[in-house]
Amino acid sequence: xxxxxxxxxxxxxTLGGAWVRAGHDVLVGGRDRTAAAATAARxxxxxxxxxxxxxxxxxxxxxAVPADAAPGLAKEFGGTLAGRTVIxxxxxxxxxxxxxxxxxxxxxxxARRMAEAAPGAHVVKAFNxxxxxxxxxxxxxxxxxxxxxPFCGDDPGSLDLLAGLVTSMGCTPxxxxxxSRAAYLEAxxxxxxxxxxxxxxxxxxxxxxxxxxxxx
Ligand SMILES: NC(=O)c1ccc[n+]([C@@H]2O[C@H](COP(=O)([O-])OP(=O)(O)OC[C@H]3O[C@@H](n4cnc5c(N)ncnc54)[C@H](OP(=O)(O)O)[C@@H]3O)[C@@H](O)[C@H]2O)c1
Numbered sequence: 001x002x003x004x005x006x007x008x009x010x011x012x013x014t015l016g017g018a019w020v021r022a023g024h025d026v027l028v029g030g031r032d033r034t035a036a037a038a039t040a041a042r043x044x045x046x047x048x049x050x051x052x053x054x055x056x057x058x059x060x061x062x063x064a065v066p067a068d069a070a071p072g073l074a075k076e077f078g079g080t081l082a083g084r085t086v087i088x089x090x091x092x093x094x095x096x097x098x099x100x101x102x103x104x105x106x107x108x109x110x111a112r113r114m115a116e117a118a119p120g121a122h123v124v125k126a127f128n129x130x131x132x133x134x135x136x137x138x139x140x141x142x143x144x145x146x147x148x149x150p151f152c153g154d155d156p157g158s159l160d161l162l163a164g165l166v167t168s169m170g171c172t173p174x175x176x177x178x179x180s181r182a183a184y185l186e187a188x189x190x191x192x193x194x195x196x197x198x199x200x201x202x203x204x205x206x207x208x209x210x211x212x213x214x215x216x
Pocket of ligand 1: 007008009010011012030031032065066069073092128129130132133
């Protein structure tokens with residue numbers, strides 16, 4: 001696949017690197033051309049350029065910028081992004097006295113705001129749950145199973161593309177509904193990060209239904 005990236009930071013580098021290793025053609029688009037060139041060279045991308053170049057490249061476009069900047073970029077490049085699959089990996093978080101909180105209030109999502117800002121684009125929420133470092137692992141495996149990557153969106157073709165992309169990374173696609181559920185993925189990230197910061201493990205709070213004893 002051809003994948004354009006907007007952003008040159010941690011997620012652009014690690015996800016972009018994982019996609020290059022998986023055999024995809026990646027172009028890094030950054031507002032700082034020097035940073036874009038450095039990130040592209042670091043991950044072995046086919047090229048680099050401006051955010052406009054990243055938006056115009058490929059079947060998929062990753063928006064890897066701070067959450068509060070993402071809807072604005074979607075609006076700015078809405079015409080170019082029309083018909084493309086746009087991956088939103090952002091987490092709209094802010095530290096408060098009561099811990100990490102959503103900046104959206106949880107009633108909407110950054111993914112929804114991006115979709116409203118770029119009505120022709122097919123926005124998919126994905127890759128927002130794991131720390132950047134996970135994507136540096138050649139084939140992420142945990143407790144004997146490949147890492148599952150949840151994603152949600154409304155366009156069936158885009159969901160198929162995401163599933164193929166995730167599979168190419170050695171991970172398991174986990175489609176989890178339409179874009180209206182993106183707010184849940186964002187809230188899940190905030191919840192999980194808070195739990196990890198407290199020193200606990202989220203997975204111990206979620207036994208599988210198969211492990212639950214039958215009630216008499
Ligand atoms: N890091 C993680 O572990 C992680 C995990 C899951 C999700 N996320 C989410 O992924 C997104 C990116 O995180 P990150 O860790 O990669 O951040 P980062 O390392 O700080 O990189 C952010 C990138 O966004 C660019 N940027 C900022 N504002 C911009 C704008 N208005 N227009 C164009 N580019 C802009 C920055 O460019 P400049 O260098 O020019 O400022 C930089 O290249 C965030 O929304 C974050 O919540 C991060």
